[in-house]
Amino acid sequence: MNPVATAAIxxxxxxxxxxxxxxxxxxxxxxxxxxxxxxxxxxEGAALYLRRDGHYRLEASSRRGSCSRFPAGLExxxxxGPGDSPADAAPTxxxxxxxLEVPGGLIAWLGADGVTEAAPSDPLxxxxxxxxxxxxxxxxxxxxxxxxxYRGVELEAxxxxxxxxxxTLDLEALSEEVLLRAVSLLxxxxxxxxxxxxxxxxxxxxxxxxxLASFEPETEEDGRRKMRVPDDLLPGTEHxxxxxxxxxxxxxxxxxxxxxxxxxxxxxxxDRDRRTLMLFANQAAxxxxxxxxxxxxxxxxxxxxxxxxxxxxxxxxxxxxSPHVEGYDLMGWSRPARQVGGDYFDFFELDGGRLRxxxxxxxxxxxxxxxxxxxxxxxxxxxxxxxxVDGELLSRLNRHIHESSAANKFITLLVAExxxxxxxxxxxxxxxxxxxxxxxxxxxxQLDPGGLPVGMLPQAGxxxxxxxxxxxxxxxxxxxxxxxxxxxxGEEFGMRRLRELLVREREHPLPEIRSRLEAVxxxxxxxxxxxxxxxxxxxxxxxx
Amino acid sequence: xxxxxxxxxxxxxNLAVVYTEGYINNQGGEEIARVAYKLLDDDCSRLLLxxxxxxxxxxxxxxxxxxxxxxxxxxxxxxxxxCLTPTIEKTFHIMGLAQxxxxxxxxxxxxxxxxT
Numbered sequence: 159m160n161p162v163a164t165a166a167i168x169x170x171x172x173x174x175x176x177x178x179x180x181x182x183x184x185x186x187x188x189x190x191x192x193x194x195x196x197x198x199x200x201x202e203g204a205a206l207y208l209r210r211d212g213h214y215r216l217e218a219s220s221r222r223g224s225c226s227r228f229p230a231g232l233e234x235x236x237x238x239g240p241g242d243s244p245a246d247a248a249p250t251x252x253x254x255x256x257x258l259e260v261p262g263g264l265i266a267w268l269g270a271d272g273v274t275e276a277a278p279s280d281p282l283x284x285x286x287x288x289x290x291x292x293x294x295x296x297x298x299x300x301x302x303x304x305x306x307x308y309r310g311v312e313l314e315a316x317x318x319x320x321x322x323x324x325x326t327l328d329l330e331a332l333s334e335e336v337l338l339r340a341v342s343l344l345x346x347x348x349x350x351x352x353x354x355x356x357x358x359x360x361x362x363x364x365x366x367x368x369x370l371a372s373f374e375p376e377t378e379e380d381g382r383r384k385m386r387v388p389d390d391l392l393p394g395t396e397h398x399x400x401x402x403x404x405x406x407x408x409x410x411x412x413x414x415x416x417x418x419x420x421x422x423x424x425x426x427x428x429d430r431d432r433r434t435l436m437l438f439a440n441q442a443a444x445x446x447x448x449x450x451x452x453x454x455x456x457x458x459x460x461x462x463x464x465x466x467x468x469x470x471x472x473x474x475x476x477x478x479x480s481p482h483v484e485g486y487d488l489m490g491w492s493r494p495a496r497q498v499g500g501d502y503f504d505f506f507e508l509d510g511g512r513l514r515x516x517x518x519x520x521x522x523x524x525x526x527x528x529x530x531x532x533x534x535x536x537x538x539x540x541x542x543x544x545x546x547v548d549g550e551l552l553s554r555l556n557r558h559i560h561e562s563s564a565a566n567k568f569i570t571l572l573v574a575e576x577x578x579x580x581x582x583x584x585x586x587x588x589x590x591x592x593x594x595x596x597x598x599x600x601x602x603x604q605l606d607p608g609g610l611p612v613g614m615l616p617q618a619g620x621x622x623x624x625x626x627x628x629x630x631x632x633x634x635x636x637x638x639x640x641x642x643x644x645x646x647x648g649e650e651f652g653m654r655r656l657r658e659l660l661v662r663e664r665e666h667p668l669p670e671i672r673s674r675l676e677a678v679x680x681x682x683x684x685x686x687x688x689x690x691x692x693x694x695x696x697x698x699x700x701x702x
Numbered sequence: 703x704x705x706x707x708x709x710x711x712x713x714x715x716n717l718a719v720v721y722t723e724g725y726i727n728n729q730g731g732e733e734i735a736r737v738a739y740k741l742l743d744d745d746c747s748r749l750l751l752x753x754x755x756x757x758x759x760x761x762x763x764x765x766x767x768x769x770x771x772x773x774x775x776x777x778x779x780x781x782x783x784x785c786l787t788p789t790i791e792k793t794f795h796i797m798g799l800a801q802x803x804x805x806x807x808x809x810x811x812x813x814x815x816x817x818t
Contacts, residue, residue, distance in 0.1 A: 314796060419727055421728060
């Protein structure tokens with residue numbers, strides 16, 4: 159110890175040092191020592207700065223009366239170093255403190271300049287420095303402990319997000335949770351989550367500031383797929399970290415954070431931060447995938463409910479049984495290819511014992527076709543009423559269906575009216591398959607088309623046909639699902655085979671004819687699934 | 703531009719309730735510290751931080767809150783938190799804030815503890 163320096167510290171100062179409480183915090187101790195140092199060197203104020211990462215942060219100060227405050231931090235200060243005379247130290251700025259470099263930091267002072275050349279090595283200064291060093295060490299240990307504990311926070315966050323993903327399908331809440339956790343754990347100021355829609359990524363949510371509403375990432379680099387996001391994804395940020403949200407390599411979105419904070423400002427993200435963000439991006443991918451599957455399942459259930467409803471409506475539309483007409487056997491049958499079909503048949507009793515028999519085939523399948531069938535059913539009842547069917551009525555029906563349906567939708571229709579007392583069949587065939595009349599002697603007449611399908615054009619004309627029915631004559635109206643049923647090689651069942659079967663089976667009961675046709679069709683198509691709706695209406699004069 | 707933390711102070715004798723709204727990060731933490739130290743200088747040694755308007759705290763914010771707690775301990779003051787989100791409450795427990803500052807579900811119970 160420098161005897162000159164020792165002699166510079168009065169005994170009463172040493173006594174005051176001895177009276178200090180060493181039980182309290184370093185901050186309080188440093189303030190007390192600074193007060194002694196300030197008084198000894200007759201300054202207005204004294205302060206201690208701790209150096210960390212090239213910055214100097216104010217840790218303690220002691221000021222008299224109206225002495226100015228010391229700045230909270232100093233960047234690149236110019237201080238009197240070891241060997242320099244403190245008296246020559248320049249103030250940091252006009253009226254600012256002078257600085258003395260000591261191990262671990264700086265001593266700053268303001269006011270009357272009583273700091274001598276002995277100051278850097280006098281025991282009071284050395285005591286201050288040793289307390290500063292122990293404070294620095296303690297702070298480092300605290301920081302390490304803090305960082306270790308914070309790893310625990312990260313793990314808990316990942317665990318919590320994983321639990322949330324497993325327990326909820328609320329994508330809104332999950333997305334919010336993932337974004338906030340990523341921002342807070344990476345000490346970011348800003349963050350954003352984007353979701354992919356086609357080739358573009360649309361902003362789903364943001365935190366801490368604005369973000370681009372959408373962007374299209376560059377995806378090609380040296381032949382490999384690599385995503386690059388715009389530099390101004392989070393406008394105003396200096397440092398951006400953005401990672402893709404991918405599920406099994408399929409990009410679903412982008413998770414981005416901006417400006418990593420420290421006590422001194424913002425800085426870039428580290429490799430460790432990248433790994434942490436990747437973990438959250440993976441979590442986000444799982445959440446998005448779960449939500450997508452759930453939405454798909456809900457949509458599937460909704461469609462199934464709608465299909466079942468449409469099928470029920472259609473079941474209600476189609477006749478539940480066959481009407482009784484004296485002297486005639488009647489039977490109608492329809493099997494849709496899907497849950498809901500586009501084929502239609504109807505029996506409608508008219509005045510005077512007449513019966514209208516209708517078979518129709520709507521373009522398309524599924525619910526749209528079923529809805530048009532429903533329109534057809536109500537239109538037939540309302541427009542045709544009980545009037546005898548003729549071309550004019552079909553023209554009116556055509557106009558109505560054309561106005562009521564989509565441009566590419568139309569209906570092939572065969573409307574026949576049986577007058578059982580006169581044994582005559584009057585019909586209009588609007589583009590439908592020719593009906594077949596198998597005579598008792600095995601010859602076959604056709605109920606040929608006399609106009610276009612209804613709904614195809616706004617105006618259409620139709621011709622009316624008529625035929626007499628003899629005893630045993632069998633009339634067959636059908637849809638093309640029967641004649642166009644095909645083998646795996648593509649050969650169609652055709653009208654010829656249908657005619658041959660009807661001729662062969664013409665004297666059998668109507669349900670047997672249907673069963674026989676069903677069996678023959680099944681044999682014919684082999685394992686091919688039913689491609690189109692199949693409808694069959696049979697009518698036979700059975701009196702003698 | 704990052705949204706700044708908003709603070710509202712309700713002084714009640716030597717107790718104050720500071721309501722936070724927004725992100726407790728570096729900026730937000732420094733703002734809370736400035737208000738807290740000013741209150742301490744003004745003989746207000748019991749402080750309740752009501753975090754009902756805060757959904758997110760980062761490590762910088764937590765370190766500043768720890769410093770505030772240490773300062774309160776030095777001056778024999780008391781600090782409590784209330785109305786934390788489950789995430790923030792769990793974080794405070796892991797980081798040890800709960801050892802030195804009370805954590806309460808609502809303002810009423812927090813005030814009751816601080817006033818005793």
